[in-house]
Amino acid sequence: MTTPHDSLSPADRTEADEAAIRGQLDKVIDGLRAGDLEALRPLYATDVVSFDVEPPLQHVGTAAKLENWAKVFQLLDNVTYEIRDPAFTIGGDVAFGHAFARLGGTLKNGTAMSGMWVRVTFGLRKVDGTWLIAHDQVSVPLDVASGRGVVDLEP
DSSP: OOOGGGGSOHHHHHHHHHHHHHHHHHHHHHHHHHTOHHHHGGGEEEEEEEEOSSSSSOEESHHHHHHHHHHHHHHEEEEEEEEEEEEEEEETTEEEEEEEEEEEEEETTSOEEEEEEEEEEEEEEEETTEEEEEEEEEEOOEETTTTEEOOOOOO
């Protein structure tokens, strides 16, 4: 089956795919700010593998990924989330990208938390014409001498 996307030049197709991926990430931001787990669910592949900053080493499947986001909503009111400097490489029905992200908000006790910047890597897969997050990895730089994460850096 031919779609309008198929008739685009390779450069225009890449541009359209990148716009669609950025749109998906905008939906992640909107879902987090709204505290809406169900808005996040369709953005992830059912077999998503997430290497998040919290244990365990990996979270497999949409339910595990959403459980991690649910913990954020239990901790924070008025969630803020931003993604800075996203960059993508796109080939056919797969793409990868990286960005900086910051999660913040207001703690349940009323204390404002500006959050910390983390590094995020995304692996995406186009399924039935929609880009889904199939993998994400969130990390902070490590001070090797102390064994502690460095959480006060900014992009």
